[in-house]
Amino acid sequence: MKTGRLEAFSDGVLAIIITIMVFEIKAPEDASFESLKPVLPVFLTYVLSFVYLAIYWNNHHHLLHAVNQVNGKILWANLNLLFWLSLFPFVTGWMGENHFETNPTAMYGIVLFMAAFAFKILVHFVIKNEGKQSNVGKVYSNDKRLNISLLLYLIGISIAFIQPIISLVVYLVVALIWVVPDSRIEKTLKN
Amino acid sequence: MKTGRLEAFSDGVLAIIITIMVFEIKAPEDASFESLKPVLPVFLTYVLSFVYLAIYWNNHHHLLHAVNQVNGKILWANLNLLFWLSLFPFVTGWMGENHFETNPTAMYGIVLFMAAFAFKILVHFVIKNEGKQSNVGKVYSNDKRLNISLLLYLIGISIAFIQPIISLVVYLVVALIWVVPDSRIEKTLKN
Amino acid sequence: MKTGRLEAFSDGVLAIIITIMVFEIKAPEDASFESLKPVLPVFLTYVLSFVYLAIYWNNHHHLLHAVNQVNGKILWANLNLLFWLSLFPFVTGWMGENHFETNPTAMYGIVLFMAAFAFKILVHFVIKNEGKQSNVGKVYSNDKRLNISLLLYLIGISIAFIQPIISLVVYLVVALIWVVPDSRIEKTLKN
């Protein structure tokens, strides 16, 4: 199997997740700006989740770009990643509607952690297939961001039981680590 | 008609079904872990349905990969398959919300059966078009998994009226039969 | 603009409409088969709408296949068609939930009529662009099915005010006219 259809399917799923998540933001019944107030935490969570899914789409694209052939393990590792990403609308809604309380904020971090771990597994099988000397192998063996993210998620989850707002800051910091354009990957791919 | 647009449309429908199904998992109103408890059966059903749809996407891909030309019968057989798969979110929600009671569990099995039967019809028309000596003809005439699955679904549906949990085990067993990578198909296609 | 992106966008919209329509079928709260009874009319309407959208996808594909270049008028005629098709989930839900009463059944027919009329407009602009001597021009100038459908929809809408069930039969007859594989188009395209 070539990567074409896997990419198209993943893109479809990511596009749907990123879009339907907005449906967790329910239009208030009356027209006052006051009535938008309880919607604000859901909106902010939506922004955070939107950025995360955009990062995953971007990283996923970079990763699969370097893949020449898809085997069964890569296929299921990819589906595993999509599964955890598909839980974003649920945890986004739960955390937003409960105004960043402890449990939903910890749960949000758990899904972030599982998605990042699923991405790590996908990277593992891709490198196994392409070889450590391949472009993708070189890029990811030098990239510590994935491990740092996993560690930060664990910290964020733990802190949620003390002060959930700090967890959100941690989740935001991880997002910022990834938004910064990854010049190294582009350089390596160009060689 | 070539298979390109049929594949793209089917992929789109499958990506949407697999993703919007998550909306059956409704975020609980309060923030306690206790409130997640009634959500758990819906979540587990979602996992099962996710795996099933992933299997169908995979098998559908393998099947259409071997097709050179699409005629009207293949087109409608494919739409028939998509129709039964589109009922997954409904039965997933019904079974999950009713905590695996008899009727919803039997109904879930009926939709699984109808989807598998629709796939069998699709295989039939594809082989008729490509010939029994084609790759797809050779692969599927030796593959007994489809018939075994249909039989197991019938058993699962019947058992639901005695002990629905055993039905779930049966449905899970069928899923596992298909998740195991199908080395034979890959071998045959390579020749 | 080439037809590629127009087809891809239309396919995306059609795939989403056909799939999310199933969300009008709400999972009943209890697990008895009795509780499925009020769901049945929604289910039957869903089947009818699924078949209609499948027909539109198929016809749309045949039509755009014959187009070489897209101009602004074709683009907006296509968006007009997608607009009317996007109303299918709404009228499907309204007719199904009200068990085929007069007004929703008439409204369903009106949306069917408007979608068919929008398709006629699209055909008009495509033929204007490609010329009457083109393949698409020859096929559609001899095809009376579109006009017959429009007439039957009008009859169906009128009858809804006397006996809505007969309207449904009329809508079903129109669907069957189109499901029958269109051998003429395939023949003409092959020449």
Place this chain on the structure above:
Amino acid sequence: MKTGRLEAFSDGVLAIIITIMVFEIKAPEDASFESLKPVLPVFLTYVLSFVYLAIYWNNHHHLLHAVNQVNGKILWANLNLLFWLSLFPFVTGWMGENHFETNPTAMYGIVLFMAAFAFKILVHFVIKNEGKQSNVGKVYSNDKRLNISLLLYLIGISIAFIQPIISLVVYLVVALIWVVPDSRIEKTLKN
């Protein structure tokens, strides 16, 4: 990165937004035409939003068509545009359900403004990448419609606090400015 996957992802998101927006039009519980009356404002808002998203799809297509290579800034500017467009269903629902009251009508205008501004930023980064002497540079440096639209949105938002119906007329006028086929772009691209 080539524009292919960026276009496909954007198309997917736009197709989903334009389609799921229809779900804000909730099927009334009873079958009288009377019961459709409160649905009418939501329907009219839906029509307006549909036209706007169609315009964005069209302009986005023209813009990316002229792009040869995508860099990180274009990628995030594009995601920023998609973010604001993803808020259309929310503001469509809020404005429609509150029958064009002041606050929702102003909010609708704010999202229109932000989306147009996001498009302007995207145009900016595209021109920076392609050069002012490129086709896309020449087209957009002579095109005053984007700035006029931004100005009109600001006027529409302000007027909403006096008479929201006039705001709607303003939003409609901006839409009409863009629906008129853009012959200049086509001419410039042909040279």
